[in-house]
Amino acid sequence: MTSREAAARRRALLCVAPTLIALGALTVYPGIWVIWLSLQRRIPIFGVSRFAGLENYAFLAVDPRFWSAARTTAAFTLGSVALEVVLGVAAALAIQGQRRGRRLSISLLLLAWAMPAVVGAKLFEWLYHPAAGLINVVLGYPINWLGDPGVALPAVILADVWRTMPFVAVLCYARLLAIPDDVYEAAQVDGAGRLATLTRITLPLLGRILLLAVLFRTLDALRAFDIMFVLTGGGPAGTTETLTVYAYRALFQTLQLGFGSAVSVIVFALVMAVAWAYLRLLRAGTVAA
Amino acid sequence: MSAGVRLAALIGLLALGGCVARQESGPVTLVFKYARILGNADPLPGLLREFEAAHPGVRVRAEALPWTSDDQHQFYVINLEGRSPGFDLMMLDCIWVPEFARAGWLLDLTSRLGPDELAPYFPSAVASATYDGRVWALPWNFNVGLLYYRTDLLTRYGLRPPQTFEELVEQVRRIRAGERDPSLDGYVWQGKQYEGLVVNVLEAFWAGGTGLLAGDGTLFPDPARAAEALRFLRGLIESGVSPAWTTAADEELSRRAFGDGHAIFLRNWPYAMDLFESPGSVVRGKVAFASLPGRAHGQRGVGSTGGAHLGISRRSLHPVLALALARHLSSEPAQRAIALGAALSPTRPALYRDPAIVREHPAMPELLRLSLAGHPRPVTPYYLLLSATVQPEFSAALVGVKRPERAIADAGKRLGYFLQAVR
Numbered sequence: 001m002t003s004r005e006a007a008a009r010r011r012a013l014l015c016v017a018p019t020l021i022a023l024g025a026l027t028v029y030p031g032i033w034v035i036w037l038s039l040q041r042r043i044p045i046f047g048v049s050r051f052a053g054l055e056n057y058a059f060l061a062v063d064p065r066f067w068s069a070a071r072t073t074a075a076f077t078l079g080s081v082a083l084e085v086v087l088g089v090a091a092a093l094a095i096q097g098q099r100r101g102r103r104l105s106i107s108l109l110l111l112a113w114a115m116p117a118v119v120g121a122k123l124f125e126w127l128y129h130p131a132a133g134l135i136n137v138v139l140g141y142p143i144n145w146l147g148d149p150g151v152a153l154p155a156v157i158l159a160d161v162w163r164t165m166p167f168v169a170v171l172c173y174a175r176l177l178a179i180p181d182d183v184y185e186a187a188q189v190d191g192a193g194r195l196a197t198l199t200r201i202t203l204p205l206l207g208r209i210l211l212l213a214v215l216f217r218t219l220d221a222l223r224a225f226d227i228m229f230v231l232t233g234g235g236p237a238g239t240t241e242t243l244t245v246y247a248y249r250a251l252f253q254t255l256q257l258g259f260g261s262a263v264s265v266i267v268f269a270l271v272m273a274v275a276w277a278y279l280r281l282l283r284a285g286t287v288a289a
Numbered sequence: 290m291s292a293g294v295r296l297a298a299l300i301g302l303l304a305l306g307g308c309v310a311r312q313e314s315g316p317v318t319l320v321f322k323y324a325r326i327l328g329n330a331d332p333l334p335g336l337l338r339e340f341e342a343a344h345p346g347v348r349v350r351a352e353a354l355p356w357t358s359d360d361q362h363q364f365y366v367i368n369l370e371g372r373s374p375g376f377d378l379m380m381l382d383c384i385w386v387p388e389f390a391r392a393g394w395l396l397d398l399t400s401r402l403g404p405d406e407l408a409p410y411f412p413s414a415v416a417s418a419t420y421d422g423r424v425w426a427l428p429w430n431f432n433v434g435l436l437y438y439r440t441d442l443l444t445r446y447g448l449r450p451p452q453t454f455e456e457l458v459e460q461v462r463r464i465r466a467g468e469r470d471p472s473l474d475g476y477v478w479q480g481k482q483y484e485g486l487v488v489n490v491l492e493a494f495w496a497g498g499t500g501l502l503a504g505d506g507t508l509f510p511d512p513a514r515a516a517e518a519l520r521f522l523r524g525l526i527e528s529g530v531s532p533a534w535t536t537a538a539d540e541e542l543s544r545r546a547f548g549d550g551h552a553i554f555l556r557n558w559p560y561a562m563d564l565f566e567s568p569g570s571v572v573r574g575k576v577a578f579a580s581l582p583g584r585a586h587g588q589r590g591v592g593s594t595g596g597a598h599l600g601i602s603r604r605s606l607h608p609v610l611a612l613a614l615a616r617h618l619s620s621e622p623a624q625r626a627i628a629l630g631a632a633l634s635p636t637r638p639a640l641y642r643d644p645a646i647v648r649e650h651p652a653m654p655e656l657l658r659l660s661l662a663g664h665p666r667p668v669t670p671y672y673l674l675l676s677a678t679v680q681p682e683f684s685a686a687l688v689g690v691k692r693p694e695r696a697i698a699d700a701g702k703r704l705g706y707f708l709q710a711v712r
Contacts, residue, residue: 044370045392046670046711059706064699065681130534131472131546147481147537149688235482236536236688238681252363254674256707 031268037261045255056262066263068238069246072153073270076228076242077221079157080164084217085210087161088168093202095169096176106173109166117163121230124159128231146232149239156228156240163227164220168213175209176202208282215278222271243267317607318348319614320376324361324597325353332623332630340617347610358382358484362673369394369602377605378614380429381598383665384672387420389600391670395425396601396608409621411594414636417665418598426598427619428636430627433656433663434492434592435578437547437555437565442468442575450579453590454496454521457554457582461530464553476525477543478556480535482684487676488593488666489556490683493518495591495664496584502667502675506712508704512697519686519693521584526687536688548572556581558595559656563632578652580659594663596636634660671708678703 041052060066095105112120127135128145136142145155179202187197225244228234234241234249244267251260326333337349354361362385368375369389381389389395402424407415414428438450442464451457461475479485494500497518503510525531534542540557547555548564550571555561565576581590599615601608617623624635628646634656640646641657650656667675682700685691691699 041710043711045366045388045394048711065703129542130532130537131549131551142533144533144537147534147688149685149690152537232537233481233483235681235684237685237690238482239690241681249677252366253359253677254707255366256674259707 034261034268035265037257038265040258042258043256052258056259059259060262060266065238065241066243066246069241069243072238072240073222073224073242073244075153076157076160076224076240077218079154080160080221080224081214081217083157083161084165084168085214087165088213089172089203089206089210091165091169092172092176093198095173106170109169112163113166113170115163117226118230120163121159121227124155124162125231128155147236149237152232152236152240156231159231160221160224160227164217168210168217171209171213172206175206179205211278211282215275215282218274218278219271222274223267243270316346316348317610318350319378319607319610321349321351321378321380321614322354322365322376323351323380324356326627326631326633330630332626336618336623336626340614343617344610344613349614352376354380365389365394372604377602377607377611379600379602381426381600383414383417383428383594383596383598384676386418386426386598386600387668387670388672390420390423390425394603396603396605396612397423398425398427398601398612399423401612409637409639411636411638411660413594413661413663413665414596414598417594417596417668420668420670426600427615429597429599429619430624430633431636431660432558432560432595432634433660434488434556434581434594435559435656435659436581436590437557437561437576437578439550439553439572440575440577442553450577451554451582453585454582455585458525458528458530461553472551474532474546474552475530476554476556477531477538477546477552478535479538479540479543480522480526480531480684480687481537481539481542482680483539484676484680485539486680486683486687488595490519490522490679491664491666492556492581492591492593493522495588496582497521497587498584500667501679502669508701508708509697512694512701515697516693519683519696523687523689523693527689536684559634560632562650562652578655578659580662591662591664592659594660594665596634671711674707674711675704678707 038056039051039053040049041055042049091109095102095109098105115123125146127133130136130142130144130147133145135145143151146152183201183205184197187201192200223244224242225248228240228242229245229248232240234245243263247260247263247267249260250256250263254260321337323333325331333351337351341347341349355364361382365379365381365385369392386395390397407424410428411431414431415424418424418426418428436450443450443460446460446464446467448460448463451460457476465473465475479489491501494515497514499509499511499514499518501515502508509515526533526535532546538546540561543552543555544557544561544564546552547557548561548570559578562576562578564570565572567573581592583590599619601611601615605611619636621637621640624637624640625643625646627633628635628640628643629649635641635646638657638661641653641660643653647653666672669675679700682691682696682703686693686696
């Protein structure tokens with residue numbers, strides 16, 4: 001390395017230093033602190049503070065409420081992301097197929113996405129109202145949406161899909177606009193039908209953007225909190241309690257900082273693992289393309 | 290002395306002077322944290338102006354708390370644990386007082402109060418403001434669980450309000466058989482997984498002759514009776530006496546169903562009466578309340594008590610003024626104004642016979658009787674831990690995914706683990 005290169009490198013380090021310091025102070029330090037907390041029994045208002053090693057994790061390993069929350073988180077994530085992708089792609093294709101009013105459709109879609117999650121949840125609280133709710137009135141049959149342990153989670157998923165499907169739809173629509181017309185014309189010349197065009201051209205070309213949308217949505221869904229907190233508070237029988245709701249109850253309601261941090265650390269590890277897996281997939285996709 | 294030291298000393302002196310000057314001459318601002326009061330006319334601004342008029346140089350800033358009880362609790366915990374003395378007087382849900390007192394966040398009022406100062410309040414309200422033999426707050430408003438019923442329907446079938454749940458079930462059968470209205474539910478109450486469910490289950494425990502926490506700190510002193518109470522509640526839903534949506538019902542959902550004329554009986558708090566009697570209500574003039582039913586082979590029914598207290602932050606810079614404000618707000622005239630302007634019940638029994646209030650709310654003497662009979666929820670600093678832990682278990686028993694015995698056993702096991710760390 002010449003001295004000039006070394007100087008350039010030093011200057012570069014100096015330039016990124018503020019960012020590194022900010023990141024360190026805002027994410028790395030609190031992250032390490034939470035991990036440290038999770039190794040303790042700490043309930044400050046009762047003056048409890050002692051090192052507990054892996055006690056909190058050992059309790060979680062055999063804690064049925066934790067495993068129920070983990071299952072709920074998995075089911076919520078799989079269910080909502082799958083529905084969002086299918087409906088999002090369908091919506092994008094439908095808008096592309098529209099001759100008129102595309103802008104209006106996009107605006108309407110974005111309206112749902114722009115709504116704060118809590119407002120969306122309140123809206124669905126009314127839609128799901130057992131007697132006066134629009135859904136039950138239209139169905140003409142009283143479904144106990146938020147009070148039946150078999151129905152509550154699907155009801156929560158549905159509310160989440162309504163709000164976040166537009167995100168997938170808009171991303172896909174933008175990608176669809178970027179596919180040149182001559183690709184489709186060539187397909188037509190080759191005698192490809194509608195189905196073949198969809199499965200052989202459109203969907204493969206949507207692949208990467210979909211992967212990105214799925215990544216964002218999965219990470220959000222794994223940390224989902226507001227929608228179930230407002231709609232069901234985690235009930236009935238804890239069937240809609242996700243890991244973040246469980247962590248919230250431990251941290252902020254019952255003030256068990258050590259125990260709650262252990263749950264948070266697990267959520268954090270889960271999110272990191274999923275993000276890492278997706279990024280590998282994306283990178284593999286780049287190499288292949 | 291170097292120039293730097295001299296400068297520092299000067300700045301220090303200036304700062305000190307500034308502080309002293311501010312304390313002596315500038316107006317004092319008291320910050321009062323409270324949950325917005327619902328009702329036809331919010332009496333609070335007027336009460337605060339009265340206080341300011343009586344204390345020249347003092348301003349009171351009333352700051353609204355978040356909407357839900359959970360969020361309010363979280364707000365206090367973060368601010369009080371973070372040692373920010375951002376407020377002087379706090380409106381507290383009575384279930385938080387022992388917890389906040391134990392955490393050292395509340396000013397001990399014991400020696401500051403006059404010898405008979407607490408005598409005019411409900412003894413149970415004072416009990417819930419007391420922890421470890423010391424008083425930490427002044428009772429501000431009072432709540433008790435009630436059984437609302439439709440007077441028109443009961444009269445039509447020659448019935449009196451039920452003394453036991455067994456009678457209630459029978460009355461629901463008779464009235465529904467006679468009315469033949471499929472949209473008329475029997476008994477609606479709060480079965481959603483939240484604090485309200487714990488209150489309803491506690492009332493069922495008491496009617497069945499048991500409790501959640503015994504005087505000596507034993508959890509579920511009689512698990513068999515506790516399980517029986519849960520099974521009875523589940524039975525109400527299974528048999529259709531209570532609608533299936535009870536498992537998602539909070540106070541408002543059940544209050545609306547009853548207020549729309551779709552239920553014969555309702556368990557709720559006193560605030561609901563004003564809404565049923567308001568102009569335009571379809572049940573206006575057709576509603577009365579009575580004691581919650583007991584059980585045929587158990588105890589008489591009692592409602593759970595609740596309500597709000599006024600506590601003073603230990604970090605308040607103006608504890609004397611804050612206490613004066615708390616006294617003013619919980620005084621007899623102030624509580625009369627609140628009872629008349631808002632749907633909140635006083636913590637002073639004398640006001641339940643006050644002519645001005647009885648004229649507005651004719652049921653006040655009956656409410657007094659039920660308030661005096663009411664039972665507090667367990668008074669313990671671990672109440673929220675207790676409640677948050679039993680909620681999913683009680684809910685599981687109610688929706689039928691867990692046998693009641695199992696739910697009680699699981700709740701006891703979890704609580705044991707958490708409490709062993711703090712006791």
